[in-house]
Amino acid sequence: MNGSSKYHDLDASRCIGCTYCMKSCPTEAIRVVNGLAVIDHDLCVYCGQCHRACPTRAFFVVQDDLSMIRSFKYRVILFPSIMIGQFPEKYSEDQIYDGLKKVGFTHVYEVEQPMQVLIDSINEVLNTQESPKPAISIYCPAIVRLIQGRYPSLTENLILKKTPHNLAAHFAIEQLMLEGAKREEIGLFYATPCIAKIASVKSPVGERESVVDGIVNMNQLYNEVMKVISEGEVEDNSVQRQNLSSEGIIWSLTHGESCHFGSRSIAIDGINNAVRFLERLENGQVNGIDFIEMRACDQSCAGGILLTGNRFMTVERLERRAKRYPAAKNIPQETIRANTEELKEKLILDPIVPKPHFIFGKDRLKAMEKIDRAQRIVCFLPGIDCGACGAPNCHALAEDMVNNKAKMSDCIFLQQMWEDEGRITAKKAFLNVQKKWGTNRFKADCNKKGRRNEGF
């Protein structure tokens, strides 16, 4: 990523340093420093696990200001189908479309169209001899970053075809230009279900610059639409959905992609499932699979952190909705009104390069020394991964120590032992912990109650 850009961060006034986020992070990118969680943005893959884990909702997502859309004559909202799936049943598709227009958009495009173009172009890649098996979809940007960082050898398995939001963006441009719009008059805004998609627009992987002009967070958009949505008769917007297919509508759900490709394919959702599978895949333990669909969120995009509706209800509504739409291949060329070959051209991605996370430095001997030291240190740590040191587990603490990011005294168990052996005073031990966690940690405060499983 490019240096200072952050797409999510922590509100220090809300963070109680409870370590939940730190422990949930699949790339160990979070530490607790001075009693507050800190994200290492170079290691973050934007999967959103920390947002889900946080009991105080201290994480926030950076977003563009919705008023920026006003500077364009043609204001296009591009949104994945799941946006529709989260609205209560009583609202019709037309009422939702109408609500989006009332929010200020002139054109409404669901991103999964015209889907046959993307299906065909992915198949073109899969059918070439030299493409490594199994091919891995790049649909989920969190997975792409995870692979770049932790499974660098698998970057060559990624299918270099852009995702539906690029497809619909280019498609919308073509359609609007047919209506007489100039390119510079068109503003394209993508309603995102997650942070990973924000990052993929703001600092794209495999493309120089994103075609999208701005990002709208889906939860904010949902609230805006709910303010203005009409319960009565609205204008018929079905013409804007005539390129929508049943395949497109369920594309963002689990199995939405995998059912189209390869003779043997696998669909994986949930970042921890993905980690386990990639580990096996990289070890050469997965054979005979042609295509892998992999999404960071449980229930794929329906489980995105910026969605409002319950993920399972969203899935159910979309599956029913898909049944009302035609198959992608049955949508006639006259309806598409776009040059599908040109669209395909625009979907080609540049190669994706590895950005390995683990490297302990360039000098191999020094790195070996660090690993050796870390392994020795681990033997002295308690191994209960309590997190009181501010690192997610004992191994991570040992690695932080050899990288000069932590001290032996950060471990409260070692401190207790040193105290018992008379190596340090009780006062000193207390001050060490206070330094790590801040003075507030020791004050009575009913807000720092941690987290309990309350089922919500």
Add this chain to the structure above:
Amino acid sequence: MNYLYPRLDLEFETRNLKLFFSIQGGDFTKAGLLSSEVKKVLKQLNIENKTIKSVVIALYEAEVNVVAHAYRGTVDVEIDENKITILVSDEGPGIPDVELAMKPGYSTASTSVREMGFGAGMGLPNIKKNTDEMWIETVVGRGTRVKMLNYF
């Protein structure tokens, strides 16, 4: 005097890294775990992806060989500046005809092992393919030692 705690301020030289694992015969649930641990160390050392892949595939095959055929085994990994040496030793039936076992597709795995998706007769040939050097020592009725070497 014994040092109770590793002294970080004390300079000591590391010429090689050693890792040690033990394998339980017949326990397929854990097959692959140690490949992952070795892989992480190699990634930390910034070893080329291709080399990591070969080492890990060879190690996995050797691990599965022990799990599928032997009673128990050990894995000694030694990494130095320019190579990784892995010695897999097991207590098991041994290999009566090494030359035959090296043939792709030749397998003595039991039906139950094959039903789990292992035992395709590619173990030793795959190790050979993915290592720079490989040695086998085996005594029928006692066990087998496979030494694998990959240069960085």
